Amino acid sequence: MTKRKGYHHGNLRAGLVAAGLELVRKNGASALTTRACAQWNGVSSSAVFRHFRDRRALLRAVAAEGFAMLARTTAIDDPALTRQDRLLAIGGAYLRFAIEEPNLFRLMYGADAQDTADPDPDLEAAADPLLAQTAFAAGAEGDMSDARTLLAWSIVHGLAMLTLDNQLEGLVPSDPRQRAERLEAILVHALPLFADVGRSERRG
């Protein structure tokens, strides 16, 4: 794609991310080679390093793109929904994304992209909205460190990771659509944790 008109590409950076995204989605993060991304853009392999410090920087850009996609599908703000239904809807979207884009999802949360020793501000920014949505829907009034927020997030993320990493084989359907449905049904069992308790927290 992204044909070049002459010596210069025009927007090689974006082209490299697009190529990388495609490679990751199809064959996993290990399939993203700087050389393949370059070739995909019809450019020499050393051109990559004009736009990315190293391979990992490119991986992170792809991961950020993934977070943007995920945030888009989990941006559920229907006022007609009860808070619990909204929580379910967000969780379901999260799970569906993980199931439909396993390679991308793994990259987003994997060691390549996330590194304690050398964090990436852009990536963190891209991942931010997600947690904020969860925090509100979990009934923690946006408090991300609230136990309810972390529980809601960990349940959904944990189910996503386990099924991605093949740990639920035989326990849930293998068909992606059915599996997503089954996992969403499991989420329902967790709803009591996020119920409005008798002492109404309606204020505010």
Add this chain to the structure above:
Amino acid sequence: MTKRKGYHHGNLRAGLVAAGLELVRKNGASALTTRACAQWNGVSSSAVFRHFRDRRALLRAVAAEGFAMLARTTAIDDPALTRQDRLLAIGGAYLRFAIEEPNLFRLMYGADAQDTADPDPDLEAAADPLLAQTAFAAGAEGDMSDARTLLAWSIVHGLAMLTLDNQLEGLVPSDPRQRAERLEAILVHALPLFADVGRSERRG
């Protein structure tokens, strides 16, 4: 380590796994190089392939070792514990392991070891006991596909993954010990899901 007496090593396979385990623990899966493992055993780099089909097979053997270690620390069978306390103890051990051995933990559940297209029976066998423990403690009578089992597992696994992948930075303490304590405290909030129905025990 593992000095050799002559031309033959004696137990190169075990030596390679030991070397790989050390490399992974210290510097992550990407630091496990067939050459490094060979050198660690004072052996030529091609000797590795007499014992492992390819690099990934070695990675999987290391992962299996990790599962064995994890199963050992989560093997909690104190009859004096209530079922909920046992569930907490298992979850805590799981979290502590993940926090203490982040690189190994990531390998165990990562795409290198777990692969839908080409599953490893040995690895699955090594991971089995873990789930069985959880299933019983979750009150599902050993039914692994029970929603409660999957919820219990996903909460603990999700918290482990999130903190490993740096997603909880700023939300939980950065000191490993304190972080483990905080995460265990969060587990307590999930206990109502695993209460014996009709019986109200432990309100907290």
Add this chain to the structure above:
DNA sequence: GCTAAATGTGAGCGCTCATCACATAAGGCT
């Protein structure tokens, strides 16, 4: 329209995994 900055090139270094024919040792057999 000239110059400086940005961008792309091609050669190449050092590393990786993996394979090959070959060398050496260990164990079973008579």
Add this chain to the structure above:
DNA sequence: AGCCTTATGTGATGAGCGCTCACATTTAGC
């Protein structure tokens, strides 16, 4: 014992990788 099969380790080698370099080309600022 001696022989032969099998298991195991070696060194050379190929292909691919990330990344760097000096150099070519284009764009943009003055």
